Amino acid sequence: MINKKGSKTIFMMVIGIMGILLISLLIAKNVTQIKAENDLVSFAVESSNYKTWEAENLSTAKNEVKGFLDKQKGTDKNRPYKGNKEWTEGSLAALDKAYQSSLTAESGVSSDLSRMLLIETVRKLEKATTLGRLDPSIKALNNFPNALGQYDLEYELPTILALPQNKKMKYDVMFVLDWSGSMNSPTLAGLNPAIPRFHGKEMIINLSKLVLNDYNGSRIRIFGLNSPTRNSTIINDDVDQKEFLGNVAGWEQKIDKSFEKDKTYDEDNQVGNLEYVVPIMEKERNADAIPVIIYLSDFQLSARPTNTLTKNVVTDYKDILTRFNNIPVQGDQGPIYIAVRYDHSGNYNPRTGAPRWAGGTIESPGQTGTYNSLQDDVTKGRKFWNWMAVTATNKTSTDPHAVQAPNATAQFMKLFTDSLPINPSRAYQADLNFQKFSYVASSLTSKNNPVLTSPTKKSLTIANKNDGDTDIVDSGSFKAVFDDPISSSMGTTSTLGTKTNGVTFSAAEYQAHNSPFKILPxxxxxxxxxAVEVYKYKGTGAATSADNYELKQTIVGSNYQLYSGKDYSLKDPDLSSLKYGETLTKAKALKIVSDRLGVAEYNKLDFNGAGASSLTATTHKVTFDAAKNVYKLYAESNESSVTVEYYDDSTGLKVKENKTIPGIIGDSYTIDPLDEKVTDFDYVRSEGASLTGNFKKEVQKIKLFYRKSEVELNIYFKDEDGNEIKPVVTLLKKPKEFVDLTAETEISKVVKVITDDLYELITPPSDEKKVEILVGENERTYIFKGQVALGATKEMLFKTGVIQSRDQELNYGSTAPFKLNIADKRGTTAPVDGFKRGQFTINGSLSKPFTHEISGDVLKDAEIIYNNGENDLAISSEDNVTIYKNRTARPQTNYELELANQTDKKEGLKLLVPKGSGAIKGSYKAEITWELVQEP
Structure with a gap:
């Protein structure tokens, strides 16, 4: 509320405030880039960049926002941003609310959501607007709603409208000054050379003049209370003022002599000061005035003298102020108490030990806390109660109420006028149910009346007529309800109305100046x-303890990356644009998880396990606090597996690494051993779990047993032309085994059969004695060289001759033909020595002459004659005679030459017995040698 003040005072305050702001702006311009905790370069929030300001992480965002807010705070602890010249109170308070929320953020998506809220709120900061002096205003105390979805709003009326005197606020103000000895030190509170008690006296005199001059109907009363043993200096020459002083004739000359000093103590006694003045206030105040006590002291809260000690000094201090606060007052504003502390080493700082009045050095034994916390406890929740500390330094994070001594008078003047408004404030709350603020007619209500007015949707009229005592009760709290079913995403703002269809103020006492509220918050x-976070049980420890779960998945809303930041691959529109207070059910959250993960992955999680269910909330309520808008779902594993192990059936040793087959508990599985191949082994049998079954919670184990596989070793037997001599012999052997072919009976038998059949082994396998068996095809080859052989009829008989003196020929006399048989196994294409099958010559010679079987006499010059159809060839003992010759290779392996028979008389074999052979009666035998010569 804008208060009407003296022109001189207003001028001094503006200069002081502008000086502070100017320094702040100069500092801001010189320091734009600062280092965040993670050493990333970031930019402080400033009026030049707030609409695009961003931070990469929550730590940086918090640091920047805190630094910005600290610069904006004033001295009002209940509304620290009230009266900010650059920004609206509602937007600063909203940012403060977002910052406080960020302090509880957890890691992960909670931190990211909190960062988003800070960025959005910074970007929605509102610049303060200067209104005309006749313009009423509506402002939001916080642009964010409270936990019930209500927005705290306030309207203010221009003081220039001159509210009737009987409608202005009246105050009975008691100024109480501690006149004790410790307040006589010039080094106290950085005031040097000023002395605190005289500094306080001057402030009281100035404020007294302000009250009597500007607060119509208000009164003052001043007390200077001390211990004579501590300070004998008098306050004034005239101390006869024994009652409240109002705006009476000559009041300006009476203020300085209005201090009452008739109460003295044996020791400093702040509680005693208050116990003295509160009963006076109760007895003498005006019924229509608000009681106010302004107490200035260094607050050495000494333990009270023994004869007056009821509890202890701290409790008694709180009790007397509670008594003061309970003084009945009309309207919604109660009594007001403001404390000014002059900083002193003896300021209340609880210790243990003997109290000072008992000979010790301790001010207040047995208490906890500090002076700051004590005054915070006293003023908390009490409208316009406040306190200020006059110190050698300005306010700090640990002492936010501190004011540097040179600024103390101006700051306390502002604190005083803020706490004692001249015009009554009227506030109401707006319930924002939905989005677009379509006003619901007849929804404006008050405490005592169901419907105070009946406005239409086109004109919201706040009628609060000051027409009697009932109005005072009604003033203060109102509610306007807005309705629209359309949701809105982050980044959206809205006002209460528009210039053509806005909110209009109307009150009887301001009929001549009624006008719309031009600026709406x-x-x-x-x-x-x-967001939804899915935590999965680690598998060890109690399933009922969240410590035994680990984050597996994070699902965020569709608008999650509105301000960049960490990206998450899983997004769901049902997690975006959720209204504060909306409830996410577990069923809804599970559906989101199922939709985003897919059925297969979702089924791997058991959200209904006893442990997980005990940790997952049934519902999760969405609130303003973005850091807490994370629905944590806990799940045990719904996965199981079947382990397949592979063993050598003969040794029991593992022949392959285990195989794990994953599945969902309850689903079926089938293991086909023929598909479970092990190199060099063949399946034999199984043990353990069934080869066909269902996955169970516990892991099932199947053992498969194998024996080593046998592979074929093919042995080939070929001649020089590559032709098979005998069928291939196949041996079954195990891989990696070594085989000695010479020890294989079957191979030896075949080799012998071949070598017995006119073949010579010329090339056995190079590794015949150590053939390594490999996986796959194995083969070896024996190569043989074919031979040629000659066979003949064992006996050749000639017919009986007669001894005579001339030559005679004896014909072939054997019954069967005389034959030569040739077996030729040589190659037909590339024999190693050049001889080919069918190429041979047959020679004959009489290796033993015809000899008489009894006498042994030789039949001289006897010859066997072979006629080949062309020539007679003499087979004698002298030389070989060629009886057959062929140089052409032929495929046949067996040849037969018939040299003689009974029917062919011309050709064939005959015995020539020449004359003079010396033949005698008897039988003669001879031996023919047949020679086979290979050709060519």
């Missing part, structure tokens, strides 16, 4: 992003 839509 932007209320941030109550929609946010949410």
């Amino acid at each position: 932007n209320l941030f839509h109550p929609y946010t992003e949410a």
Whole structure:
């Protein structure tokens, strides 16, 4: 609320505030880039960049936002951003709310959501607008709603409208100054050379003048209370003022002499000061005035004298102020208490030990806390109660109420006027149910009346007529309901109305100046992003403990990357644009997980296990606090497996690494041993779980047993032309085995049969004695050289001759023909020595002459004559005689030459007995040698 103040005072305050702002701006311009905790270069939030400001991580965002907010805070602890000249209070308060929320963010998506909220709120900061002096205003105390979805709003009326005097606020103000000895030190609170008690006195006199001059109907009363043993200096020459002083004739000359000093103590006694003045306030105040106590002291809260000690100094201090606060007051504003502390080494700082009044050095034994926390406890939740500390330094993060001594007077003047408004404030709340603020007629209500007015959708009229005591009760809290079923995403703002269809102020006392509220606050839509995190049981430890689960999946909303940041691959529209207060059910969250993961992956998770169910909330309520909009789902594993092990049936040793077959509990599986191949082995049998069954919670094990596989070793027997002499012999052997072919009986038998059949083994396998068996085809070859052989009829008989003196020929006399048989196994194409099958010559010679079987006499010059159809060839003992010759290769392996028979008289064999052979009666025998000569 804008208060009417003296022109001189206003001028001094503006200068002081502008000076502070100017320094802040100069610092901001010189320091734009700062280092965040992770050493990334980031930019401070400034008026030049707030609409595009961004931070890469939550740590950076928090640092920047905190630094920005610290610069914007004023002295009002309940509304620290009230009266900010650059930004609207509602948008700063909203950013503060977002920052406080970020302090509880967890790692992961919680941190990311919190970062998003900070960025969005910074970008939606509102610049403060200067209104005309006749313009009423509506402002949001916080652009974000409260937990109930309500927005705290306030309207203010221009003070220039001159509210009737009987409608202005009245105050009975008591100024109480600690006049004790410790307040007489110039080194106290950085005031040197000023002395605290005189500094306080001057402030009281100035404020007294302000009250009597500007607060119509208000009164003052001043007390200067001390211990004579501590300070004998008098306050004034005239200390006869014993009652409240109002705006009476000559009041300006009476203020300086209005201090009452008739109460003295044996020791510093702040509680005693208050116990003295509160009853006076209860007895003498005006019924229509708001009671106010302003207490200035160095607050050495000494333990009270023994005879007055009821509890302890801290408790008594709180109790007397509670008594003061309970003084009945009309309207919604109660009594107001403001404390000013002059910084002192003896300021209340609880210790243990003996109290000072008992001879010790301790101010307040047995208490915990500090002066700051004590005053915070006292003023908390009490409207316009506040306190300020006059110190040698300005406020810090640990002492936010501190004001540097040179600025103390101006700052306390502002604190005083902010806490004691001249015009009554009227506030109401707006319930934002949906999005577009379509006003619901007749929804404006008050405490006592169901419908205060009946506005239409076109004109929201806040009528609050000051027409009696009932109005005072009604003033203060109102509710406007807005309705629209359309949801909104992050990044959206909306105002209460428009220039053509806005909110209009109307009150009887301001009839001549009624006008629309030109500037309406932007209320941030109550929609946010949410996320689902899926935590999976690690498999060890209690399933009922969240510590035994690990994050497996994160699902975010579709608008999640509105302000960049870490990306998540799984996004679902049902996690976007959720209204504050909306409830996500477990069923809904599980459907989101199923949709995003897919049925196959989803079925691997058991969300209904006893342990997981105990950790997963049944529902999750979406709130403003983005960091907490993470629905954590816990799941045990719904996966199982079947382990297949492979063993050598003969040795029991493993022949292959185990195989794990994953599956979902309850699903079926089938193991086909023929598909479970093991190199060099053949399947034999199985043990353990069934080869066909269902996956169970526990892992099942199947053992498959194998024996070594046998492969073929093919042995070939070939001649020089590559022709098979005998069929291939196949041996079954195991891979990696070594085989000695010479020890294989079957091979030896075949080799012998071949070598017995006119073949000579010329090339056995090179590794005949150590053939390594390989996986796959194995073969070896024996190569033989064919031979040629000659056979003949064993006996050749000639017919009986007569001894005579001339030559005679004796014909072939054997019954069977005389034959020569030739077996030729040589090659036909490439014999190694050049001889080919069918090429041979047959020679004959009489290797033993015809000899008489009894006498042994030789039949002289006897010859066997062979006629080949062309010539007579004499077979004698002298030389071989060629009886057959062929140089052409032929395929046949057996040849037969018939040299003589009984029917062919001309050709064939005959015995020539020459005359003079010396033949005698008897039988003669001779021996013919047949010679086979290979050709060519």
